[in-house]
Amino acid sequence: MTTTAAESTDQAESALLDQHKQFLSETQPAADILALNESAIQRFEVLKFPYRKHEMYTFVNTKDITAAPYVFSYGASVAEDFIKKHVYPGCEKSVLVLVDGVYRENLSDISGTSVRLMPIVEALSQADIKSYLESTVANENDVFACINSAFLNHGLMIDVPEKTQSESPLQILHVSTGSPAGKVTTLPRVLVRLGVMAELKLIVKYAGVQGNYFVNSVLDVLVGEDAGVAFTQIQQDNGDAWHCSKNRIVLDRNSRFHASNASYGNKLTRHHYEVHLKETGAELWLNGVSVLTDEEQVHNFVRIHHAAPHCVSNQQFKNIVDDHSRSSIDGTVIVNEGAQLTVSDQLINNLMLSDNAHADNKPNLMIFADDVKCTHGATIGQINEDQLFYLKTRGLSTKIAKELLTKSFADSLIQTIAFPAVVEDLENTLLKKLES
Amino acid sequence: MLEIKDVRAGFDGTEIIKGITLSVKKGEVHAIMGPNGSGKSTLAKILSGHPSYEVMSGEVTLDGQNLLEMEPEKRALKGVFMGFQYPVEIPGVNNAEFLRMAYNAKRIHEGQEELDPLDFDEILTEKMKVLGMEQKYKDRSLNEGFSGGEKKKNEILQMAILEPKLAVLDETDSGLDIDALRVVANGVNKLRNENNALILITHYQRLLEYIQPDFVHVLSQGKIIKSGEKGLALELEAQGYDWLTTTH
Numbered sequence: 001m002t003t004t005a006a007e008s009t010d011q012a013e014s015a016l017l018d019q020h021k022q023f024l025s026e027t028q029p030a031a032d033i034l035a036l037n038e039s040a041i042q043r044f045e046v047l048k049f050p051y052r053k054h055e056m057y058t059f060v061n062t063k064d065i066t067a068a069p070y071v072f073s074y075g076a077s078v079a080e081d082f083i084k085k086h087v088y089p090g091c092e093k094s095v096l097v098l099v100d101g102v103y104r105e106n107l108s109d110i111s112g113t114s115v116r117l118m119p120i121v122e123a124l125s126q127a128d129i130k131s132y133l134e135s136t137v138a139n140e141n142d143v144f145a146c147i148n149s150a151f152l153n154h155g156l157m158i159d160v161p162e163k164t165q166s167e168s169p170l171q172i173l174h175v176s177t178g179s180p181a182g183k184v185t186t187l188p189r190v191l192v193r194l195g196v197m198a199e200l201k202l203i204v205k206y207a208g209v210q211g212n213y214f215v216n217s218v219l220d221v222l223v224g225e226d227a228g229v230a231f232t233q234i235q236q237d238n239g240d241a242w243h244c245s246k247n248r249i250v251l252d253r254n255s256r257f258h259a260s261n262a263s264y265g266n267k268l269t270r271h272h273y274e275v276h277l278k279e280t281g282a283e284l285w286l287n288g289v290s291v292l293t294d295e296e297q298v299h300n301f302v303r304i305h306h307a308a309p310h311c312v313s314n315q316q317f318k319n320i321v322d323d324h325s326r327s328s329i330d331g332t333v334i335v336n337e338g339a340q341l342t343v344s345d346q347l348i349n350n351l352m353l354s355d356n357a358h359a360d361n362k363p364n365l366m367i368f369a370d371d372v373k374c375t376h377g378a379t380i381g382q383i384n385e386d387q388l389f390y391l392k393t394r395g396l397s398t399k400i401a402k403e404l405l406t407k408s409f410a411d412s413l414i415q416t417i418a419f420p421a422v423v424e425d426l427e428n429t430l431l432k433k434l435e436s
Numbered sequence: 437m438l439e440i441k442d443v444r445a446g447f448d449g450t451e452i453i454k455g456i457t458l459s460v461k462k463g464e465v466h467a468i469m470g471p472n473g474s475g476k477s478t479l480a481k482i483l484s485g486h487p488s489y490e491v492m493s494g495e496v497t498l499d500g501q502n503l504l505e506m507e508p509e510k511r512a513l514k515g516v517f518m519g520f521q522y523p524v525e526i527p528g529v530n531n532a533e534f535l536r537m538a539y540n541a542k543r544i545h546e547g548q549e550e551l552d553p554l555d556f557d558e559i560l561t562e563k564m565k566v567l568g569m570e571q572k573y574k575d576r577s578l579n580e581g582f583s584g585g586e587k588k589k590n591e592i593l594q595m596a597i598l599e600p601k602l603a604v605l606d607e608t609d610s611g612l613d614i615d616a617l618r619v620v621a622n623g624v625n626k627l628r629n630e631n632n633a634l635i636l637i638t639h640y641q642r643l644l645e646y647i648q649p650d651f652v653h654v655l656s657q658g659k660i661i662k663s664g665e666k667g668l669a670l671e672l673e674a675q676g677y678d679w680l681t682t683t684h
Contacts (some may be wrong), residue, residue, distance in 0.1 A: 385487070390524045393484050394534075394594065395512035395541035404537070408528030412577070415528070 008067070009049050015068035017041065020150055023072075027153055032124040040137045040149035047143040056141070059328035059360045060270055060299045064183075065144075065214050065242045072151065073100045073184040076177040078209060083107050083173065086207045086236075088421040091171035099175045101188035101217075102154045114164045115200075120155030120191055129157070129191070132222065136248065142272050145246040148187045148218040155189030162195025162224065169201035169230075169419055174217065178210035178238060188217040194227040194255075203419060204233045211240025219247045221257065225279075228256040230418040234426070235263040235271070239296070246272040251282035251311075260417045261288040262426050264433070265296030265325065273302045277311035277339075284313040289413045291433050292325035292357075302331035306339040315346040318413050320406055320434065321357035328360035333376070337368040348378040351409050407431045437462045437633050438503075438602055443494030445482045451492060452478045454658035460602070463630040467644055467669060468637045470655035471677045476637045477521060479655070480606040483635075484518035485511055498602065512538075513545040515601030519591040519608050525579040531590070532560060532574040539597050563596045567623045585616030592623040599627070604635045609643035621646030641673035654680055 020041050029037055049066040050057040078099050087095050093112030097104050103117075110117070123129045133149075140146045158170075174188050194200055206215060215237065223229055237243050243266060249257050263269055275284050290298040304313050319327040333344045350359035361378035383405050391401035414426045438460040446452040453475045460466055470476050481489045483496065485508035496503040498514060506514065526534075532553075539559075540550040551559075557574075564571060569589055579587050588608050595603055605624070609617055624647055628634065636647060644652070644666065652668040653660045654677070662668065662680055672680070 384524075386524050387526050389486060389508060390520065390526070391534075392508040393512055393518045394538040394598070395509050395545070396537060397509055397541075398507075400537070400541075401509075404529060404534075405526070408526060408577075410528075412528035 009051065012049055012066050012068045013045075016044070016070055016147070019070045023151055029153065030121065032130060033121050033152065036124070036133055036137060037150055037152060039134070040140070040146050040152070043137055043140050044143060044146045044150055047141070047146055049143060056301060058330065058362070059326075060268070062268075064268065065244065069182070071182060071184045073177060073179070073186050073213065074102050074154065076100065078107070078175050078177060080107070082175070082209060086173055086175070086205060088169075088171055088203060088419065088425065090168050090421055091203065094166065094168045095171045095173060096156070096158070097173045097175065098156065098188050098190075100177055100186040101174075103156045110170070112168055113166045113170055114161060115166075115170060116159040116161065118157045118159065120152065120157050120189060123157040123191070129193075132220075136220070142246050144216050144244040145218050145272070148189055148216055148246075151187050152189055154187075155191065157191045157193065160192065160194045160198040160200050160227075163197045164195070165199040166201065169203050171203040171205065174204070174206045174215065176206070176208040176213045176215045176237065176241065178208050178213040178241065180210065180212070183212055183214055185214045185216060188215065191220045191222070193222045194224045194229065196224045196226060198224060198227045200228075201230045201418065202232070203422060204231070206235050206237050206243060206245070208238030208241050211238040213238070214242040215244070217245040219245065221247070221249045223249065223251050223255040223257055225252045226254045227252070229258070231257060231259040232417050232419060232422055233259070233261045234422065235261070235269055235298070236429075237264070237266045237269070239266050241266045243269040244272070245270075246274065249273070249275045249284070251275070251277050251279070251284065253279035254281035256283045258285040258418070259287065260413070261286075261300075262414065262417075262430055263288070263290035263298040264430060265290060265292040265298045267297065269298045271298070271300045273300070273304075275304045275313070277304070277306050277313060278308060280308045280310045282308065282311045286313070286315045287413050287416060288317040288329075289319070289410050290327055291320045291410055291430050292327060293322045293433055295324045297326045299328045300331065302329070304333045304344070306333065306335045306342045306344065309338065309340045309342070311339065311342055313344045316413065317348045318351070318410055319349075319359055320351045320353065320410055321359050322353040324354070324356045326358040328362075329378075330362040332364040332366060333374060335365070335367040335369050335372050335374065339369045340371045342369065342372040342374065344372070344374040346376040349409075350378070350380045351406060352380060352382055353406065403434055406434045437499060439497045441495050443482070443496060444492040445478060445489060445494075446492065447478065447489055452658055453482070455494070456658075456660055458653065458660065460633050460635065462601075462633050464651065465628065465634045465636065465647065465649045467649035467652045468635060468655055469639070469641070469652060469669065469672060472639070474655040475658040476639075476655055477606055480518060480521075480604050480637055483516065483604050484508055509541075512598075513542060517595050517598055517600030517603040519595060519603060519605035521607040521610065523579050523587040523591055525577075525582070527577045527580045529578045531576050531578050532557070534578050535560060535594065535597050538594065542598060560597065563593060566626060567593055567596065568619050569593060584611040585613065588612060588616065588620055589623070592620050596623065596627055600632065602633050602635070603627075604637065606637045607639060608636070609638055609640060617643065618646060641669045644669045656680065
């Protein structure tokens with residue numbers, strides 16, 4: 001007997017609904033979180049799993065990650081050596097480890113920071129957090145983030161008190177343990193709130209012990225007035241894994257969020273950035289770099305909402321695709337009515353190293369104000385022959401010269417990352433992928 | 437050292453150089469002058485091995501070896517240096533690191549050990565001082581955001597580091613103000629010795645006030661129409677290229 005795509009999607013959806021009933025009966029959530037779980041699953045029923053031509057998934061085939069069964073994993077044991085290997089130098093006393101989405105105090109150390117931790121379940125007693133999370137569920141358009149909220153149980157809230165700064169960056173290490181048997185799903189959830197004039201340096205790293213997992217993560221960052229975040233996210237999952245992460249950033253008056261994403265790729269990675277420049281004077285920088293070989297995939301979906309005047313958003317993405325790999329960027333900047341004097345730039349550069357590789361770009365601007373300065377552009381190219389010739393006339397072999405040029409293409413973005421330890425690691429590992 | 441024999445060459449099937457013969461011995465400086473479109477840059481391109489340029493006939497040898505058969509990097513390792521008219525910008529490639537890679541490629545070719553960054557830095561610092569270049573150029577990306585003069589100085593710095601047997605400088609003087617020109621010319625003069633040779637390709641006589649050539653050749657429509665000593669450049673300056681092109 002054969003099943004059509006629509007039938008298998010229906011089956012997957014009903015399997016997830018069954019799973020949700022079981023989840024509620026097993027975890028018996030308290031009233032606040034139960035309400036959130038329930039409204040999220042109702043939202044899921046509206047959104048449904050993406051079908052082939054869904055506008056948000058034009059370039060992404062989600063067949064593997066939506067297929068039932070759903071087996072949720074909540075934190076097997078992890079060797080300490082694995083953790084040590086993935087904690088950046090300088091973050092030893094400012095690291096939070098989440099294993100399969102569950103915060104592990106014994107593996108974490110935040111003695112070097114002034115942040116405060118609290119389970120999201122408890123944070124829901126605060127009216128502003130409760131109403132924020134309710135509104136995100138009600139307005140959720142990302143079905144995977146919706147699933148994360150429907151099964152939200154282990155989330156962690158990080159409070160950065162007003163006017164505090166930490167010398168060393170805070171690292172959040174998401175470890176997925178994977179499975180030798182079938183696909184397991186993990187649902188990491190973190191909410192970060194910065195008080196007025198607080199400063200946070202934040203590194204988020206995803207790593208996997210073994211493959212066969214689907215990490216479906218959501219990060220909310222609420223940046224208070226005049227506060228600033230220097231943020232780097234490193235996707236270094238096992239190659240035999242799937243990754244969806246949604247980062248939702250809300251920027252208050254005169255606040256800053258400077259983000260860099262580095263992706264190693266795997267079976268499928270999809271980053272979703274939803275940024276709200278909510279009040280005047282807010283500023284967003286968003287850089288992304290991915291280096292892909294074999295059949296790896298990385299897709300970026302970006303929506304930036306300029307809701308107030310005098311805000312700035314600046315995006316730059318660089319992708320290197322080799323072999324049969326695929327990348328895509330679907331990025332829209334929405335300048336709302338009244339968001340006058342917005343400055344917004346978006347630039348996407350792709351370097352193709354193989355005829356079989358694929359890079360899709362969809363830069364988009366929606367402007368409803370009349371006094372703004374917005375640019376967007378995308379390039380797709382091969383190695384620049386003039387640059388190659390120049391290097392060869394200086395005695396470098398074709399192989400070395402090509403490596404230098406491909407590395408430099410990515411390195412120019414990597415070097416903008418604010419953390420030297422991360423830059424060094426990416427130069428030694430991510431760029432290593434370009435060596436034949 | 438360098439023997440160019442009846443070379444015809446061009447671009448995309450069009451013949452631009454129509455039979456050039458030139459002999460350059462060690463210790464000599466040759467200036468090649470000529471109006472725009474005369475084939476000066478094409479000559480530089482074929483000597484350095486640019487893949488878009490094609491040699492249709494003739495031969496070029498360096499110390500008896502067929503230069504035209506060699507890849508650009510092999511020519512470089514054999515001691516040919518090309519100073520570009522328009523040096524390319526390569527964002528993300530650190531200038532000092534690039535210079536060390538080029539220097540080490542040559543050392544490995546000569547059977548010597550590579551230099552580590554610290555030892556190389558001493559050499560680099562010294563050469564930059566000689567050229568009057570600010571140390572900040574070490575940390576910048578290769579030619580990225582450099583002014584025209586800075587790019588040309590960076591070419592001469594590379595020449596100073598690589599110490600070539602034969603340097604071909606393609607319009608190194610164009611676009612330079614007089615101060616930058618003086619720095620570039622002084623740098624070149626300091627690198628001259630009886631064992632190396634230099635081909636200066638230029639549109640203007642001005643550079644030759646600072647770098648005294650042994651021979652001047654005038655190129656027009658792909659041929660050398662007149663060769664002489666340095667006085668020829670002054671005649672050209674006074675009378676213009678028309679003086680030669682109409683009488684030949």
